[in-house]
Amino acid sequence: MGTIKEFFGNDSLTDDKHIALTMLGSGKAAATAYLMATLESATPEVRHLFSGFCTQITQSHEAMTNLAIERGWYQAYGDPKSQLHEVVADSTKVISKHA
Secondary structure (H helix, E strand, O other): OHHHHHHHOOOOOOOHHHHHHHHHHHHHHHHHHHHHHHHHOOOHHHHHHHHHHHHHHHHHHHHHHHHHHHHOOOOOOOOHHHHHHHHHHHHHHHHHHHO
């Protein structure tokens, strides 16, 4: 991560937390797409293929969620006010950099 921080700076959103949260969001989108493809598949073989991909994405999302909770990057059971405060603080970082 040293090279990334040198390139983007210490206060960028390229740290492990934001990469992990981005991966979680991408995993949700991928799982949704595979689930929809599974439900729309006409043949059992294709349906089984998409279902397997959906299962793999779900398992990797679960592992990433557990890592994010363990490292304190994601407060799954936290106070809603503090969760909102964290989102606002992160959003302010992005807006202030590009305003």
